[in-house]
Amino acid sequence: MKELIISSRESFLAKIQTNLAIQKIKTRFKGKIITKYSSTIGDKDNSSKAWEKHGFGIFTNSLTKELITKNVNIVVHSFKDLPVKNLNKTSFICLEREDPRDVVLIKHSSLKKNRLVIATSSPRRKYYLRLLKNFLPYQRFKSTTIRGNVQTRLKNILESNKNDGVFVAKAAIDRIFKYGEKVDSKEYKKFKFLFNKFEKIILPLSEFPSAAAQGCIALEYRKDDLKTERLLKKINHIPSLEDCSMERKYLAKWGGGCTLDIGVTIENFLDKKVLFAKGRDAHTKKYFKEKKYLKKINSKKVNNIFPAQLSKYQMFKRELLDFSIKLDNKNLLLTRGEYKETKSIKKASYIATSGVSTWKKINQKGILINSSLDGFGENYRNIEDHYKGKKFFFKVTYKGNSIKSKYPIISHYNLIPSINEFTIDNLFLAESFYWMSFSAFNLAIQLRPDILNKRNSCGPGQTYYQISKFIPIENLNVYLNYEDFKKYELK
Numbered sequence: 001m002k003e004l005i006i007s008s009r010e011s012f013l014a015k016i017q018t019n020l021a022i023q024k025i026k027t028r029f030k031g032k033i034i035t036k037y038s039s040t041i042g043d044k045d046n047s048s049k050a051w052e053k054h055g056f057g058i059f060t061n062s063l064t065k066e067l068i069t070k071n072v073n074i075v076v077h078s079f080k081d082l083p084v085k086n087l088n089k090t091s092f093i094c095l096e097r098e099d100p101r102d103v104v105l106i107k108h109s110s111l112k113k114n115r116l117v118i119a120t121s122s123p124r125r126k127y128y129l130r131l132l133k134n135f136l137p138y139q140r141f142k143s144t145t146i147r148g149n150v151q152t153r154l155k156n157i158l159e160s161n162k163n164d165g166v167f168v169a170k171a172a173i174d175r176i177f178k179y180g181e182k183v184d185s186k187e188y189k190k191f192k193f194l195f196n197k198f199e200k201i202i203l204p205l206s207e208f209p210s211a212a213a214q215g216c217i218a219l220e221y222r223k224d225d226l227k228t229e230r231l232l233k234k235i236n237h238i239p240s241l242e243d244c245s246m247e248r249k250y251l252a253k254w255g256g257g258c259t260l261d262i263g264v265t266i267e268n269f270l271d272k273k274v275l276f277a278k279g280r281d282a283h284t285k286k287y288f289k290e291k292k293y294l295k296k297i298n299s300k301k302v303n304n305i306f307p308a309q310l311s312k313y314q315m316f317k318r319e320l321l322d323f324s325i326k327l328d329n330k331n332l333l334l335t336r337g338e339y340k341e342t343k344s345i346k347k348a349s350y351i352a353t354s355g356v357s358t359w360k361k362i363n364q365k366g367i368l369i370n371s372s373l374d375g376f377g378e379n380y381r382n383i384e385d386h387y388k389g390k391k392f393f394f395k396v397t398y399k400g401n402s403i404k405s406k407y408p409i410i411s412h413y414n415l416i417p418s419i420n421e422f423t424i425d426n427l428f429l430a431e432s433f434y435w436m437s438f439s440a441f442n443l444a445i446q447l448r449p450d451i452l453n454k455r456n457s458c459g460p461g462q463t464y465y466q467i468s469k470f471i472p473i474e475n476l477n478v479y480l481n482y483e484d485f486k487k488y489e490l491k
Contacts, residue, residue, distance in 0.1 A: 001227045003032045007063055008076040010037035011149040012187045013172055016179050017217050018076045024095060025074075028234045036072055038063070064090060067220060073228050075220040079213035079244055082220070084252045091229070092220040093236035094244060098171040099381055100215035100265050102208055104132070105198035107157060110164035111368070114139045119146035119157060120167040124279060127261035128208050135359060136201065137366045150176070151187065154194040170202060171215035202371035204356050206291070206480070209263035209276040212247035216240055243268070246294070250275065255282020266294065269376050269460045270478055291484075298477055299488040300455060306430035310482065312422045315440045319414040321399065331393045333373075333383065333407055337361025339396075340412070352383040352393070354461070355481075375480050377461020378406055403438060403462050417443055434458065434485040438466035445470070457485050 004025070008018040015037065022033055060082055063075045068089050079094055102125065110116060116138050118129055129141040144163055146153050150172055157163045173195070180188035221228045243266040250264050254277075262279030273294040280287045307313035320340040331350040337358045339345055342365045351367065353359040355375040362369060373380045384393060399411035419427075427448060432455035435441040441463070445451050457477035458464050468476055479485040 005034045005072040006074045007036045007066055007072040016175050016183050019183050021076045021219055024235045029231055077218045079216040079218040080211045082218055084248050090220050091223050092218045093232045094241045095217045096237040097216040097240040098174055100210045101170045102203045102210055103168050103170045104165055104201040106165040116164040117142045117144055118165045119144045119163050121145050121147050123261035124263050125167045137363055151191050169214055204372045204374040205265050205267055206276050206374050209265040209278055212251040212264045213244035216244045301491040302431040303491055304430045305490050306426055306433045308426045314420045314423055317416045317418040321412055333393050333395045335397050432489045434482055438463050441467055
């Protein structure tokens with residue numbers, strides 16, 4: 001094979017994705033590569049009823065037809081746009097997946113409003129607007145329909161007096177910033193100019209799962225083209241393909257297609273996988289929320305767990321402190337929802353939280369949060385996004401915290417041991433333990449050393465890495481939160 005013809009859509013982002021595919025192919029192919037760009041029905045019809053008129057596949061069907069008729073060898077797609085049903089004459093591989101999360105972009109000029117109008121053509125994202133009140137400090141959200149490529153959407157929002165924001169896939173933003181300037185410097189500068197006029201909120205996957213296979217690039221080929229198949233399988237990123245295929249399988253179970261208000265995403269942590277899904281089942285018309293650990297958990301049902309009740313649990317008292325340094329224009333990682341000086345926090349440039357519960361608590365104080373580690377710990381997806389001007393973050397935690405962190409510490413409370421009677425009784429009766437902090441674990445084993453030989457569990461962050469120094473990894477279960485632990489461990 002001396003020549004490959006590669007086809008894709010002609011948008012700026014599609015050209016970037018095609019360029020990424022070509023660079024990967026060139027590691028295994030030394031022949032001539034010809035690119036062919038064209039407009040799909042989805043590109044030509046920007047009306048709000050495009051999906052209803054043309055059905056699923058409006059961004060892919062015409063390109064696939066070119067492939068089947070042997071006019072091209074490979075078609076580059078956003079994986080999420082491919083039909084969920086099995087393709088008869090074609091197959092595909094995929095490149096390594098990038099960040100699958102959604103981003104809400106809000107115009108700087110709209111940040112002081114009480115009510116926001118967010119533009120999106122996605123039924124899933126329209127459904128999510130109902131849930132944003134718990135994550136953004138605004139009273140009400142309304143949706144309007146918008147179509148077009150990323151630059152067009154941003155431009156339309158900025159020029160509109162009615163619209164305040166828009167949904168965008170984070171992978172699209174990331175790819176434009178990483179690779180866009182090399183593909184088309186003019187379009188890149190245009191995008192960057194528009195993008196900087198928005199505040200960015202990266203939504204947590206546990207509460208806002210993305211479209212199935214979002215963030216992944218698929219390379220489609222004919223099943224009878226064995227030479228191309230052999231070539232592409234050499235660059236296939238199998239873990240990404242497995243995760244995205246599983247998401248699509250679950251999507252099909254609930255009715256299938258990105259025209260439905262369903263999000264489904266698999267997230268990897270440590271050696272485990274968890275599936276988050278949310279939306280409306282096309283068969284039952286009922287809304288659902290599902291979280292499923294896809295790898296077997298070494299769980300065992302017992303009669304007594306620790307903590308038995310979070311409402312009565314107490315091992316420490318927290319003495320809030322005034323911030324010793326100004327937070328103006330600083331980037332912060334917040335680990336708890338209680339703060340003495342909310343006015344100072346509001347002056348920060350960018351705010352991330354350790355988990356979703358912390359996000360919700362701080363949101364109730366009217367503070368805009370930009371992103372979250374979603375309970376996965378500091379080694380989760382970077383909060384220092386490459387498109388942020390300032391990448392330096394401070395972790396706001398307790399004074400004297402000796403646990404190694406990738407971020408410098410700002411102290412905002414003293415941690416004072418103070419165990420109530422209920423917690424002591426619970427500690428000595430329990431057969432299985434869930435640790436929400438290493439401080440709690442360290443205090444507990446001083447009171448009851450045999451805990452080290454009992455069933456122990458914790459989250460996947462810094463607590464896990466500290467406790468694993470005392471308990472072998474094979475004996476330490478990992479759950480994303482206390483509720484999951486209770487579900488799997490309590491009879």
